[in-house]
Amino acid sequence: MPNEVASAPPTRRGFLGTMTALTAASYNRVLGANDRVGIGFIGYGLIGRQHIMNFKKSFPDVDRVAMCDVYKPRLDEGLAYLESPNAKGYGDFRKMYENKDIDGVLVATPDHWHALLTIMACQAGKDVYVEKPLTVFIDEGKWMLQAMNKYKRVVVVGTQRNHNPGHLVAKKVIESGILGKIQAVKLGAGGRNIYPGFGKTPVEDPPADFDYDMWLGPAAKKPYQKHRGLYHFRWFWDYSGGQLTNLGAHSVAAFLLVMGVKGPTKVVSFGGRFTLEDDGETPDLQECIYEFPGFQMTMGVREANSYRDSTGSVVLGNKGNLVLGSNAVTAESHGDPVNQIPRFMGHPIGGPVYNDTRSVPWIEAQPGSGGRGGAAGEAAGRGQGGGAARGAGRAAAGGEGEAAARGAGRAAAGGRGGGGGADDPNSQENQMFNANKRDWISCIKSRNQPFCDLELGHRTATICNLGNMSLRLGGRAIHWDPEKEVVIGDKEAAAMCTKQYRAPWEAALRSAIKV
Numbered sequence: 001m002p003n004e005v006a007s008a009p010p011t012r013r014g015f016l017g018t019m020t021a022l023t024a025a026s027y028n029r030v031l032g033a034n035d036r037v038g039i040g041f042i043g044y045g046l047i048g049r050q051h052i053m054n055f056k057k058s059f060p061d062v063d064r065v066a067m068c069d070v071y072k073p074r075l076d077e078g079l080a081y082l083e084s085p086n087a088k089g090y091g092d093f094r095k096m097y098e099n100k101d102i103d104g105v106l107v108a109t110p111d112h113w114h115a116l117l118t119i120m121a122c123q124a125g126k127d128v129y130v131e132k133p134l135t136v137f138i139d140e141g142k143w144m145l146q147a148m149n150k151y152k153r154v155v156v157v158g159t160q161r162n163h164n165p166g167h168l169v170a171k172k173v174i175e176s177g178i179l180g181k182i183q184a185v186k187l188g189a190g191g192r193n194i195y196p197g198f199g200k201t202p203v204e205d206p207p208a209d210f211d212y213d214m215w216l217g218p219a220a221k222k223p224y225q226k227h228r229g230l231y232h233f234r235w236f237w238d239y240s241g242g243q244l245t246n247l248g249a250h251s252v253a254a255f256l257l258v259m260g261v262k263g264p265t266k267v268v269s270f271g272g273r274f275t276l277e278d279d280g281e282t283p284d285l286q287e288c289i290y291e292f293p294g295f296q297m298t299m300g301v302r303e304a305n306s307y308r309d310s311t312g313s314v315v316l317g318n319k320g321n322l323v324l325g326s327n328a329v330t331a332e333s334h335g336d337p338v339n340q341i342p343r344f345m346g347h348p349i350g351g352p353v354y355n356d357t358r359s360v361p362w363i364e365a366q367p368g369s370g371g372r373g374g375a376a377g378e379a380a381g382r383g384q385g386g387g388a389a390r391g392a393g394r395a396a397a398g399g400e401g402e403a404a405a406r407g408a409g410r411a412a413a414g415g416r417g418g419g420g421g422a423d424d425p426n427s428q429e430n431q432m433f434n435a436n437k438r439d440w441i442s443c444i445k446s447r448n449q450p451f452c453d454l455e456l457g458h459r460t461a462t463i464c465n466l467g468n469m470s471l472r473l474g475g476r477a478i479h480w481d482p483e484k485e486v487v488i489g490d491k492e493a494a495a496m497c498t499k500q501y502r503a504p505w506e507a508a509l510r511s512a513i514k515v
Helices: 012-021 024-030 046-058 072-082 093-097 111-123 138-151 165-176 212-216 242-246 248-259 374-382 387-395 401-411 428-446 454-472 491-495 505-512
Strands: 037-042 062-068 088-090 104-107 127-130 155-157 182-186 190-193 266-272 285-292 295-302 314-317 320-323 329-331 478-481
Touching: 037 046, 037 093, 037 428, 046 062, 046 072, 046 428, 062 072, 062 093, 072 088, 088 093, 093 104, 093 111, 104 111, 104 428, 111 127, 111 138, 111 505, 127 428, 138 454, 155 428, 155 454, 165 248, 165 320, 182 248, 242 248, 242 285, 242 295, 242 454, 248 295, 248 454, 266 454, 285 454, 454 478
Parallel strands: 037 062, 037 104, 062 088, 104 127, 127 155, 182 295, 190 295
Antiparallel strands: 182 314, 266 285, 266 478, 285 295, 314 320, 320 329
């Protein structure tokens, strides 16, 4: 599905170069009043507050125009946190969309609102930064793409970790073929331990200053419980896909970027809410297997056990393996296959005969570096490490790996790299947040296609949603056509790809796009 916004889509290399040249400081010097962008914020929760902090500290060319939230205390606090004396507050986003001072909206609401808020923003002539998880069911992503193209809007998805320059190096390592035939990709499980959970909350009346009906929006009408509201919505199927769609989206988006694939052909998932003692619905343990042409990918969720595989996400080839994030390359060895057979006391007559052939590595290993890959991307770009892998690292930027990898890290925050907390604009996480926001603001002005575009966000969400569909069907294998984006031969599974919105939101959807 082409993004009609882009008249001349930038290359990722070109984007990184632009990011290096146009830091927040240089924008402040060169932009005039006509180049300012007005942003309205929808949802003042954990991530919504983080976004505002990024804009306050690193985006002098952006006006923080408005705040919308259905919980009055948060709306008031959010308006104060904007530190914009003329900012307006709204309890109904539709009124906010009428504000002509707003060029773009940032959607940081519960997941079940992401699609419709984006679609209606496009209809209102606003560009959109929408958080992941992008969708609750697959057809929502198709509707969002239709709206973006119909109204010619710029839509960026909050998969900011794809701005990690190490991912571009990893992509080139894979494309170089040095790993041999890729057999599998193992994405690190999202492991944490919140046992025994957050307890159970009774049915009661919602707080007087909380517009619960608006909070529910297009979702089914359910009696109010505290957990069916602020923050804890994550563990209910009506509003979210659990941690597979939440935390898993980052890993899947990076996987799609580095592997260059469109989607799986078969999916199976098992799991359940086995351990947590609360009123949540989504699984606390889940494993998924996805079949792609020629290889498989696995991923999972753990909510009651925090053990982490030290290798994280790994691309497995017959000649070598690549650890995503650090970009460490480990070598596989080859020799006479006979010598790989267990020896014990030796085979009787007629069995395999061992020999003295020694196994040797297929490729030269590369140590990589720790962290999420910024340092590794820089090291690989400079050509440090093993021979073949070093060459692929240099090729990541067409022979200018050092500038691209190093520059992207600096440009992400318009300044230095390094560690730091969530309130440190130079922390690695905030560098990636800021890179995604700067790309959005730049594309609002240029009308170019953004890096973390809606197409990739939709395909990311589709993979996660397919895993949940299989799990909720008892582990049934779902056959999927990634080109036509349809379930093959399973009417029950196909019906799970779509859903009717609660009134009046179904009518609002149909007024914007063709359903």
